[in-house]
Amino acid sequence: MTTTATSEERPAGYREDPWYGTRAWVSLPWPQDQDAKDRLIRNSLGPLVIDWAEGRGDGPGLINYQSGGQWQYTPGQKRFLILWYAFDPATGRFVYRRGAKRGAKGTGKDPFGGSICNAELVGPTQLVPDGRGGWTGEPHGMPLVQIASNSEAQSKDVLRVANAMFSKDARSYYDLDCGETRTIIRGSGGRTEVLTASESSAEGDPATFVFLNETHHMTESSGGHRVARVVRRNVGKSPAELQARVLDGTNAHAQGGDSVAERTYTAWQAQVAGQAKRRDILYDSIEAPPDTDLFDDASRRAGLEAAYADAPWADLERLDGEVLDPETPVADSIRYYLNGLAAAEDAWVEPRKFDALARADVVVADNSQIAMFLDCSKSGDATGLVGCRLSDGHVFTLGCWQRPRGNAGEGWLAPREEVDGAVRWAFDRFRVEWFGVDPSPARDDESEALYWMPMADAWHRDFHRRLKVWATGGAKVGSAVLFDMRIRTPGGIQRNQRFTQAAMQTAADIDEHGALSWDGDTRLRTHVHQAKRRTNPWGVSLGKVTRDSDKHVDLAVCMVGARMGRRLALNSGKVRQRSGKASF
Numbered sequence: 001m002t003t004t005a006t007s008e009e010r011p012a013g014y015r016e017d018p019w020y021g022t023r024a025w026v027s028l029p030w031p032q033d034q035d036a037k038d039r040l041i042r043n044s045l046g047p048l049v050i051d052w053a054e055g056r057g058d059g060p061g062l063i064n065y066q067s068g069g070q071w072q073y074t075p076g077q078k079r080f081l082i083l084w085y086a087f088d089p090a091t092g093r094f095v096y097r098r099g100a101k102r103g104a105k106g107t108g109k110d111p112f113g114g115s116i117c118n119a120e121l122v123g124p125t126q127l128v129p130d131g132r133g134g135w136t137g138e139p140h141g142m143p144l145v146q147i148a149s150n151s152e153a154q155s156k157d158v159l160r161v162a163n164a165m166f167s168k169d170a171r172s173y174y175d176l177d178c179g180e181t182r183t184i185i186r187g188s189g190g191r192t193e194v195l196t197a198s199e200s201s202a203e204g205d206p207a208t209f210v211f212l213n214e215t216h217h218m219t220e221s222s223g224g225h226r227v228a229r230v231v232r233r234n235v236g237k238s239p240a241e242l243q244a245r246v247l248d249g250t251n252a253h254a255q256g257g258d259s260v261a262e263r264t265y266t267a268w269q270a271q272v273a274g275q276a277k278r279r280d281i282l283y284d285s286i287e288a289p290p291d292t293d294l295f296d297d298a299s300r301r302a303g304l305e306a307a308y309a310d311a312p313w314a315d316l317e318r319l320d321g322e323v324l325d326p327e328t329p330v331a332d333s334i335r336y337y338l339n340g341l342a343a344a345e346d347a348w349v350e351p352r353k354f355d356a357l358a359r360a361d362v363v364v365a366d367n368s369q370i371a372m373f374l375d376c377s378k379s380g381d382a383t384g385l386v387g388c389r390l391s392d393g394h395v396f397t398l399g400c401w402q403r404p405r406g407n408a409g410e411g412w413l414a415p416r417e418e419v420d421g422a423v424r425w426a427f428d429r430f431r432v433e434w435f436g437v438d439p440s441p442a443r444d445d446e447s448e449a450l451y452w453m454p455m456a457d458a459w460h461r462d463f464h465r466r467l468k469v470w471a472t473g474g475a476k477v478g479s480a481v482l483f484d485m486r487i488r489t490p491g492g493i494q495r496n497q498r499f500t501q502a503a504m505q506t507a508a509d510i511d512e513h514g515a516l517s518w519d520g521d522t523r524l525r526t527h528v529h530q531a532k533r534r535t536n537p538w539g540v541s542l543g544k545v546t547r548d549s550d551k552h553v554d555l556a557v558c559m560v561g562a563r564m565g566r567r568l569a570l571n572s573g574k575v576r577q578r579s580g581k582a583s584f
Contacts, residue, residue: 011355012520013272013283020076024306025287027268030079043089045127045137046082052123053115059122060173062115065164076310077112080284084116084247085137087127092135093243094127098232099282100215100248100264104339106319107286107311109249113147113211114162116247120145120209121192122174122185127243140208140242142188148195148231149213150224155194156180158213158249162192195227207234210246216253218260228260252287252335255351256344256530258551265341266522273360273520286310288338290352294323294330307339348503348531348542348556349510357510360520364389364396364430369578371434371569372398372426373483373561375554376414376452378442379403381544383414385422386524386558388566390433390577395559397521398426402552416455427463433575434565435463436471436483438557456482468574471565483561500538502564507540518559527555 014025031037041047048057055061055070062071073081086095103109119125124137147155147162163178171178175186182193195210210231218224231246238244253261268283270276292303300323301316308314323333334342343350364370369390377383382402388395399422403409426432437459439452456479464470464480471483472491485499486492509515518524530551534543542560544553569575 011352012269012358012360016289020286020306020309022306022309023289023302024309025289026285028076028079028083028284029282030083040086041082043087043135044082045085045087045125045135046078048124048137049081049085049119050078053119057124060167060170062118062165062170063167065111065114065161071115071165073112073115074108074310074312076284076286077108080282081116083282085125087135089135092127092129094245095280096245096282097278097280098246098248098264100250100261100268100284102248102250102252102261102265102283102285102339103311104286104307105251105336106314107308107339108313109251110158110213111161111165113213113247113249114158114165117145117147117158117162117192117209117211118165121183121190122176125209126241140190143185143190143192143208144206145192146195146207146210146231146234147192147213148210148227150217150222150227152181152194154214158211159183159192159194195231206238206242206244207231208238208242208244210235210244212246212248212260215248215250215261215264216259219258224260252285252339252341254331254335254344255341256347256545256551258530266526269355269525270522273358273522275360275520275522285339287340290340292338292340294333300324303338307337344532346532347529348533349507349528351529353514354510354518354528355525357514357516357518358520358525359394359517362394362396362517362519364394366429368430369433369575370426370430371562371565372432372436373558373565374419374423374435374437375557375561376419376438376440377402377554378440378451379413380548381440382527382552382554383419384527384555384558385419385426386555386562387426387430388559388562390566390570390575392517393515393563393566394517394519395524395562396519397524397555398422400523400555402554414451416452420455420458423459427466432463432466434469434471434569435459435467435481436561436565437481438483438485438561441486469569469572496536496541497538499560499564500536500541502567503541503560504539506560506563507542516563521555524555524559527553528559531556 013027016023017026031040050073051057053062053071064071084099101109121143122139126138126140127135128138130136147158149155163183177184177186182191184191212231235244235246248264250261253259268281271279271281286309288303288306293299304316304319319337322328323337331342334340341352370387372387374385382400385399387398401414403412437456439450439456442451460480467480470478470480472479483495485495531542531553532545534541545551
């Protein structure tokens with residue numbers, strides 16, 4: 001039983017680093033060139049913060065809250081701190097605006113987060129000019145450090161650990177009053193405090209640093225999304241000179257759960273795939289190689305050694321027993337003990353295998369022969385448009401329209417004019433050989449006709465001569481573009497059977513053969529991750545977790561439809577495939 005992929009199928013941002021002494025997958029962007037390392041260390045407050053915490057700076061440092069001895073960071077934690085406090089010497093700005101520290105259970109995320117909270121409270125973490133044309137760090141004048149979680153109890157646990165890292169001498173030296181829900185610097189009013197899940201009580205505080213804990217539990221239903229939004233607004237409006245930031249502490253998230261941890265991971269993936277305008281998210285994860293076999297003793301033990309490579313205190317024998325415990329689900333073993341992203345048992349495809357097939361560097365040239373599929377919705381689901389290049393099957397996203405979150409989504413309807421524009425733009429730019437439109441059963445409020453049927457009719461009239469292979473053939477019900485998936489429509493059974501076959505082939509190409517490439521679009525990625533296996537009379541198709549779920553899968557449907565259209569076009573005998581090479 002593997003986790004989610006072979007070690008050769010590595011998504012963007014990961015590498016194997018021999019420095020850890022294992023085959024661990026690591027994401028921390030530590031430079032490999034010595035000159036680059038030296039330059040990073042020179043332009044970081046990390047060494048200053050490490051020296052302060054370990055007792056080599058001004059004033060007492062921190063203590064190990066369990067042993068009472070001097071606090072010591074692990075080598076991997078030191079690397080993280082050097083990157084986290086790295087700055088641009090030309091501008092005096094920190095390189096990273098937010099970050100995430102992800103690790104297996106027992107790798108010390110809470111004490112590590114607590115140590116950073118303490119450093120942000122009284123340590124040299126504010127970047128200031130050194131008077132010699134360079135930069136140095138000093139304590140904030142009136143810091144506001146916040147700890148936020150799904151529950152007040154979780155946040156209190158982190159604060160309790162953080163407070164225990166201050167010795168009696170340190171509490172006296174820094175004039176600290178350490179409490180259950182806040183720690184105050186008596187002389188300045190600076191403080192570390194626990195945030196509650198109440199948006200009204202949290203709103204408005206100009207934080208200097210926030211530790212967002214257990215973000216894999218923070219979902220919309222738990223109230224975690226609301227807390228995260230408030231936290232990010234609070235740091236966003238702090239004065240520029242404070243450079244307030246947010247750090248997530250998390251275990252591996254459940255894929256498709258739409259937790260704050262998953263959203264952070266998705267944003268980081270977009271960054272390392274070259275799809276984000278800024279590269280300012282620091283993501284640190286040490287994971288077992290995804291080809292770890294939980295039921296092979298040597299492989300399982302090697303996987304645990306990898307996941308805990310930076311946690312020398314870990315009891316691997318005990319952890320091995322937890323993994324093998326019959327009451328521990330396989331997915332939990334992967335997430336909590338191997339720090340891997342396990343697929344849910346009903347997932348349509350293995351998410352990480354799909355991620356590994358992304359090719360953001362592939363460019364679909366103008367006038368390329370393509371097939372494309374449009375999955376329509378009126379308001380509830382998303383409306384998506386995806387293309388598939390005939391020459392090699394490369395999949396690329398052409399558009400996605402879905403209801404905005406919150407008040408902005410009230411009364412929202414899919415913008416037919418925008419969708420029409422995207423379709424016509426595609427016909428202008430590419431040589432569209434097959435086009436399928438699933439119009440959805442939603443009706444127009446005014447005419448009671450199907451909401452999308454006027455668009456489908458117009459596309460049929462305008463493009464039927466260009467499309468040599470029609471989506472629906474036949475003299476009576478033929479349409480150049482209509483691919484209506486409703487079972488009771490004429491030909492609906494055959495269309496569903498054909499789509500199901502395409503869905504099974506696509507799943508096999510992702511999970512078994514690695515015979516698919518796609519553009520790395522984060523919206524498509526999210527929809528594929530959220531897709532669930534759905535059995536029907538013709539095999540296994542895909543669908544949402546529930547009919548009324550807002551976890552959309554429409555772009556995944558479009559991907560299958562576009563690949564199906566490519567196959568139909570190539571097998572029709574009517575489409576002559578032109579020679580041409582992929583553009584990289």
